[in-house]
Amino acid sequence: MRQLANGAGFLCAMSLPGALVTFGLVIFALALVLGLGFRVNDQGLLRGPLTLGNFAQILADPLYARVMLRSLWISGLVTLATVVTAYPVAWYLAFRAGKHRGLLLFLVTLPFWTSYLLRVFAWKIILAYNGVLNSAMIELGLWDKPSMMFLNNPAAVVLTLAHAYAPFAILPIYVALQTIPRSLLEAGADLGATKAQLFRRVVLPISMPGVLGGALVVFVPTLGDYVTPAMVGGPASTMIGTLIQAQFGKANDWPFGAALATATMLVILIAVALVRQADRRWGSRT
Amino acid sequence: MKQGRLLPIYIGAYLVFLYLPVALIPLFSFNDSIQAAFPMKGLTLEWYRTLLQTPAIGQALRNSLFIALAAASIATLCATTITYLEVFPRPVLSRLIGVLARLPILIPGVIVGIALLILVNLAGLGPSRIAIVLGHVLVCLPAAVTVLRARFAAIPRSIAEAAADLGASDFTVFRRAVLPLAWSAIGSAFTLSFLTSFDEFIVAYFLAGTEPTLPLYIWSQLRFPKSLPVVMALGALILLVSALLAGLAELLRRRSRV
Known part of the structure; x- marks a missing residue:
């Protein structure tokens, strides 16, 4: 042959x-x-002396560690929230939607086809001081003066990002759940497993690759996001993406920005490796 | 298995959460006030009129369409050849390329943006529409590769092998035996890439020269409270067109199944 x-x-x-x-x-x-990342600023892109100064500065100034931790914290929360809220939807799609499956699948993916910028912006007009939420509540007589507490804080960033990335986690989990044969669940139930046991011992391990896949496509882009913090976050929610972007804009220090980007990639690789390790020990079985 | 009513209620609440914020944009695009707040002041089509009279929007739309077409074509071409080689002949280099093509999924947009900004400056090209096309190829590639790889892997290897045994050349095997079975997936990969590129802001922000795309235009207008209603009218139109396109694609997909 x-x-x-x-x-x-x-x-x-x-x-x-x-x-x-x-x-x-x-x-x-x-x-x-x-x-x-190893160059000095203002020396041309590939000329000039090599230096470790950029990386030394990232390690020395606590600002960068703080912003990196905050970014990890925010995108970690967003990832957790999207995956946990998406799981029941994916479950419903895989096992209970019946003839409505096509329509529901269409409905949950439709927002993905609409402008990301406008989805974020929608939250700004909802949460703003003279925005939709405040004006609606005053109109309904539920409180009497507008509140500034909704916008410009990390919670607004988490809420907005969780909304913007919500549909991304559903599809990978749905695809993984679909591979579970019904007979496996029935066999488990026949052998006396409770619903919780079935979920913990059968469904979750088999769907774990989908969960991790969904988590990855939410975690990585939200970690580097600079649009949402700028729009709804205020100064207290500066993220690492904002700092990188500033080095290529206002601050105009490309080598330092490149060093920050390298550090961010390193952190992402470590996070992914740790999750894989944890998954191998406690998570999916194939 | 018997299950309760809780799950359908949850699904309903989830859909409301998904759609409610988005629905505000078309709602306030008809509001006769610059403020997006209740109570609404009255209905108007004023903002849509202003929209049609702004030539910058038409130009931004043309830039976005050009970039999305180019990026989606290149990404689909690359994804098709990469995954075909990866699934059928399987040389080592092709498998390496397949892994590298999925790598951008681990890179946040801001880093893709600055990496290409450095690259195009070094190449003497500078920020331009071509630069944005390159950036969007990287952004679209992982999803296109995933879609096509799943399709190629589902095509029995024996079909390609039978064609080769009957004397078909390498190119004929690819063109006449395998490709016809993958057209729908190629279409999906193209559509997905096109929509991703058309909506992409984070990478394009670094690579745009003097010709903004539609998202970049929207971003530039969000700073001015006075132009907010017009931006919302534009957003409502984008929503409408993408919903129609998505519905059309879904109908086509269902018809092709039957």
């Missing part, structure tokens, strides 16, 4: 677009960020 695709010409032609994009854009651009 002939092997599939052993012609060198075919392989080269087919590999070209992917190779260009992955090596030319992904690897090369990331290498540039890494390299620029």
Whole structure:
């Protein structure tokens, strides 16, 4: 039998677009960020002396550790909230939606097709001092003067991000739950397992890859988000993305921004590795 | 298995949470006041009129469409070739490329943005529409690869092998035996990439030169309280068009199943 695709010409032609994009854009651009982090500002992108100064400054100034921890804390909360609230929806879709499945799937993914910027902005007009929530409550006579406590705090950032990323976690969990054969649940129930036992011992372990997949697609983008903190967060919720963005804007110190980006990637890789380790010990069984 | 009423109620509440904030945008786009607050002052189409009379919006729309078309085409082409090689012939290099193509899912948008900003400055290109296209290819690639890989993996290997045994060239196996079975997934990957790029702000922010995309235009207007109603009218139109497109795609998908 002939092997599939052993012609060198075919392989080269087919590999070209992917190779260009992955090596030319992904690897090369990331290498540039890494390299620029060791440069001095105002010396050109690839010239000038090498230094560890940027990284030393990140470690020395407690501001950066504080903002990084706050970012981890905020995006961790957002991830937890989205995954926990999405799980029952995915469960319903997989096991109980019946003939409504198509419609419900369409409804939960539709917001994903609408502008992210406007979804965030909607929360700003809800929570603002002279915004929807305050004016509606005064109109209804539930309180008599507008409150400033809703906007410009980390809680507003968590709420807004959890709303903006809500649909992202549903699909991976739904796909994982779908692979569970009904007979497995019935067998468990026949053998006397309670609902809680069935969930903990059968459903959750099998759906764990979906849960972690959903958590990843929420955690990574929210960690680096700078739009939501700027729009609803106020100064007390500056996140690491905001600091990186500022180095390429107002502060105009690209090498320091690149060093911050490198540190952020490192933190993400560590977080992902830790979660994988925990999953291997207590989570999914395949 | 018997289950209670609680879950359907929860699903209803979840959908309300999902849609209520978004629904405010079309609502206030008809409000005859600059403030987005209750009580509403009265209905008006004034903001939609202003919208149509603003040439900058038309230009931003054209930029967004151009960028989304280009980025989605490139991302889909790359994802198709990458996953075909990864699933069927499986050379080592292709599997490496497949892993690298999924890597951007671990990179926050802000870092993709600055990485490409450094790259295009080094290449002498500078911030431009092409720069945004490159950035969006990276953003769209992981999802496109995931969609296509699932489809290719579901196509029996024996189909490709039978074609090859019957003397089809490598290209013919790809073009005539495998590709026809994957068109719907290629369409999904393209649509997904197009919509992702059309809505993308975080990466585009770093890479835009003098030609803003629609999200960048919206961002620039959000600072001015006076232009908020017009932005909401624009947002309402975007909502309407994407809901219609999503509905159309869903109908097409269902029809192709039958």
